[in-house]
Amino acid sequence: MTGTAAHPARGPGDRLTGLFWRRPKLLTALLIAPPLLWLGVVYVGSLVALLIQSFYSIDRFSGIVVKEFTLRTYAELLIPSNFDVIVRTVTMAAAVTLASVVVAFPVAFFAARHAKGRWKAVFYLGIMLPLWSSYLVKVYAWKLILAKEGIVTWAAEGIGAGNLLNAVLALPVIGGNSLSTSYIGTFLVFLYVWLPYMILPMQASLERVPTSMLEASADLGAGGWRTFRSVILPLALPGVIAGSIFTFSLTLGDYIIPQIIGSSRFFIGQTVYSLQGTAGNIPLAAAFAVVPIAIMLVYLTVARKMGAFDAL
Amino acid sequence: MKRLLVSTTILAFSAATVASAQMTAVGDGEGQVDIVAWPGYVERGETDAAFDWVTRFEEATGCKVNVKTANTSDEMVALMNEGGFDLVTASGDASLRLVAGKRVQAINTDLIPSWANVDDRLKDASWFTVDGVHYGVPYQWGPNVLMYNTEVFPEAPTSWAVVFEPMDLPDGKPNKGRVQAYDGPIHIADAAQYLMAHKPELGITSPYELNEDQYKAALDLLRQQRELVSRYWHDAFIQMDDFKNEGVVASGSWPFQVNLLKSEGLPISSTIPEEGATGWADTTMMHVDAAHPNCAYKWMEHTLSSNLQSDLSVWFGSNPVTPASCTDGSGAQTAEGCTANGMDDFEKIRFWTTPVANCAQGEGACVPYYRWVSDYIGVIGGR
Numbered sequence: 001m002t003g004t005a006a007h008p009a010r011g012p013g014d015r016l017t018g019l020f021w022r023r024p025k026l027l028t029a030l031l032i033a034p035p036l037l038w039l040g041v042v043y044v045g046s047l048v049a050l051l052i053q054s055f056y057s058i059d060r061f062s063g064i065v066v067k068e069f070t071l072r073t074y075a076e077l078l079i080p081s082n083f084d085v086i087v088r089t090v091t092m093a094a095a096v097t098l099a100s101v102v103v104a105f106p107v108a109f110f111a112a113r114h115a116k117g118r119w120k121a122v123f124y125l126g127i128m129l130p131l132w133s134s135y136l137v138k139v140y141a142w143k144l145i146l147a148k149e150g151i152v153t154w155a156a157e158g159i160g161a162g163n164l165l166n167a168v169l170a171l172p173v174i175g176g177n178s179l180s181t182s183y184i185g186t187f188l189v190f191l192y193v194w195l196p197y198m199i200l201p202m203q204a205s206l207e208r209v210p211t212s213m214l215e216a217s218a219d220l221g222a223g224g225w226r227t228f229r230s231v232i233l234p235l236a237l238p239g240v241i242a243g244s245i246f247t248f249s250l251t252l253g254d255y256i257i258p259q260i261i262g263s264s265r266f267f268i269g270q271t272v273y274s275l276q277g278t279a280g281n282i283p284l285a286a287a288f289a290v291v292p293i294a295i296m297l298v299y300l301t302v303a304r305k306m307g308a309f310d311a312l
Numbered sequence: 313m314k315r316l317l318v319s320t321t322i323l324a325f326s327a328a329t330v331a332s333a334q335m336t337a338v339g340d341g342e343g344q345v346d347i348v349a350w351p352g353y354v355e356r357g358e359t360d361a362a363f364d365w366v367t368r369f370e371e372a373t374g375c376k377v378n379v380k381t382a383n384t385s386d387e388m389v390a391l392m393n394e395g396g397f398d399l400v401t402a403s404g405d406a407s408l409r410l411v412a413g414k415r416v417q418a419i420n421t422d423l424i425p426s427w428a429n430v431d432d433r434l435k436d437a438s439w440f441t442v443d444g445v446h447y448g449v450p451y452q453w454g455p456n457v458l459m460y461n462t463e464v465f466p467e468a469p470t471s472w473a474v475v476f477e478p479m480d481l482p483d484g485k486p487n488k489g490r491v492q493a494y495d496g497p498i499h500i501a502d503a504a505q506y507l508m509a510h511k512p513e514l515g516i517t518s519p520y521e522l523n524e525d526q527y528k529a530a531l532d533l534l535r536q537q538r539e540l541v542s543r544y545w546h547d548a549f550i551q552m553d554d555f556k557n558e559g560v561v562a563s564g565s566w567p568f569q570v571n572l573l574k575s576e577g578l579p580i581s582s583t584i585p586e587e588g589a590t591g592w593a594d595t596t597m598m599h600v601d602a603a604h605p606n607c608a609y610k611w612m613e614h615t616l617s618s619n620l621q622s623d624l625s626v627w628f629g630s631n632p633v634t635p636a637s638c639t640d641g642s643g644a645q646t647a648e649g650c651t652a653n654g655m656d657d658f659e660k661i662r663f664w665t666t667p668v669a670n671c672a673q674g675e676g677a678c679v680p681y682y683r684w685v686s687d688y689i690g691v692i693g694g695r
Binding site for chain 2: 058062080081082084085088143144146147149150176178180181192259260262263264265266270274275276279280281285
């Protein structure tokens with residue numbers, strides 16, 4: 001013990017500490033290497049691989065992938081049956097997003113500005129609770145609810161609205177044999193499943209609207225509607241856009257809900273799934289997969305300009 | 313076709329056995345065997361205590377059975393390409409790919425005593441026999457039946473027309489919105505098979521080998537079907553739910569769903585209509601670099617000689633590849649059960665193979681599978 005008091009024996013740990021102290025950049029590099037590898041290789045790497053695949057094409061006769069760069073596969077996206085899939089998916093994503101804004105706003109507004117104390121907790125819980133149960137369980141449950149012999153049809157007939165329901169289902173395109181085999185059903189389930197992702201960011205941004213501004217607006221003689229339009233909505237817009245990023249992109253990429261509920265018409269996700277595998281049409285699958293990425297890039301650019309990411 | 317196969321088998325036998333590296337003797341087990349299988353195919357009594365065809369094998373041979381389940385044929389091929397497995401229960405759309413890719417080895421049937429009990433109709437089946445060499449042992453097979461509601465159809469429908477043509481069903485109401493079809497592109501083969509019987513002028517000889525004209529006719533029939541179908545089925549349990557809650561009364565299906573719905577007391581039955589049906593047949597195939605070849609051979613023998621064939625056919629709604637298993641009491645299967653699963657309709661069934669461009673009609677004469685996929689997406693989308 002005697003001589004070591006002044007110069008304690010240095011273990012490997014001490015030496016390492018010394019090294020990091022002398023070369024702080026080394027520590028930084030070591031710390032960010034794993035996330036960088038994850039992002040660079042696993043994430044960006046696979047995206048680049050996907051992008052490259054989409055520039056290959058498939059030989060029409062042998063069905064073998066030709067590894068030469070061409071835009072032919074992208075041109076195939078424009079043939080009517082494929083373009084339908086894109087239009088269908090984007091339309092659904094847009095409809096779901098708009099409807100979520102409408103449904104979520106009153107809920108978020110009440111939770112942010114009127115609910116106090118315990119009620120606030122109840123609201124948070126109520127919104128989050130559906131997220132705790134399995135996505136598949138919820139979708140299957142909705143299939144039963146919307147079925148031809150399910151509770152919605154039964155209730156509609158019970159209150160004498162059976163004819164109204166039939167009239168809605170008789171509508172062209174969005175109608176069908178029953179709610180669960182029509183676009184209306186797919187839409188309702190998408191709306192239900194993604195709604196919390198709209199409410200939460202919206203609520204966060206509404207909470208940040210200062211009460212003083214609302215008072216100022218009232219002092220200047222603005223009515224409720226005018227205050228909402230000129231003060232609340234512009235200030236809450238970043239939250240709305242943040243929420244819409246979730247609902248839009250989640251709908252764009254989902255391939256389970258349209259498979260279980262709806263008229264079986266393919267969405268982008270399902271198309272990608274069935275084009276790879278035995279079909280071996282990887283180029284077209286990749287080209288389809290690039291579509292949502294491209295749409296979301298545009299969407300995010302616009303959203304950033306409107307300040308959506310300040311609310312996150 | 314079958315006769316042709318048998319004759320080529322005899323011709324090829326002497327030459328082929330020399331070329332392929334078959335095992336010549338089965339020694340002691342290596343302690344384990346690794347199998348890639350469909351879910352529910354290798355049961356050890358853990359899902360349901362009554363269905364166990366592994367425990368006794370392990371006790372008798374000392375070979376521990378490790379199962380890796382795969383949900384698609386592609387997954388199976390990928391796992392076999394990766395290696396590290398001894399056996400795979402390959403379906404008709406995977407088996408020839410595995411042979412062509414040299415991922416599986418030729419099987420010496422002399423080392424499998426129960427080979428003699430295998431259904432003669434399957435012994436030289438084209439999906440695992442190449443140039444007379446067997447690349448596996450049949451495992452189980454089943455038809456795609458026409459499932460129907462017995463309250464709407466007092467008598468079994470005799471034709472697939474009920475799901476393809478607009479018509480009034482026996483209860484006087486139209487079939488629009490009350491029939492279903494499979495959402496996989498292979499359903500094009502069902503349409504082609506229907507056309508084989510109803511439009512002979514098209515000259516379709518195999519529903520999996522279609523030239524442009526035949527293919528177009530099949531797609532047109534499916535476009536007509538689209539008008540009748542509210543939702544296509546993909547998942548067996550969703551289809552069962554649609555029969556219960558969506559008013560669906562007729563659809564192509566598997567004996568699996570039929571048996572389950574019947575067991576719940578629902579008015580459901582199934583039939584193989586006059587046009588015949590498509591079906592699937594699976595084969596146990598052995599990896600070319602199998603690490604546990606002795607246990608693998610012992611397992612292949614076990615698949616043919618134990619309660620496996622009988623109990624699996626009950627469990628899965630499929631058919632044993634050893635016909636005696638229907639009646640010998642080795643498991644729970646009965647003659648009636650086999651008949652219900654389609655055992656007697658073998659000749660009416662055209663087994664699923666992957667459509668390729670180079671077919672019996674010539675090089676590049678047939679429409680390959682990748683186009684089936686993209687066109688079927690179009691058909692379901694209303695194009």
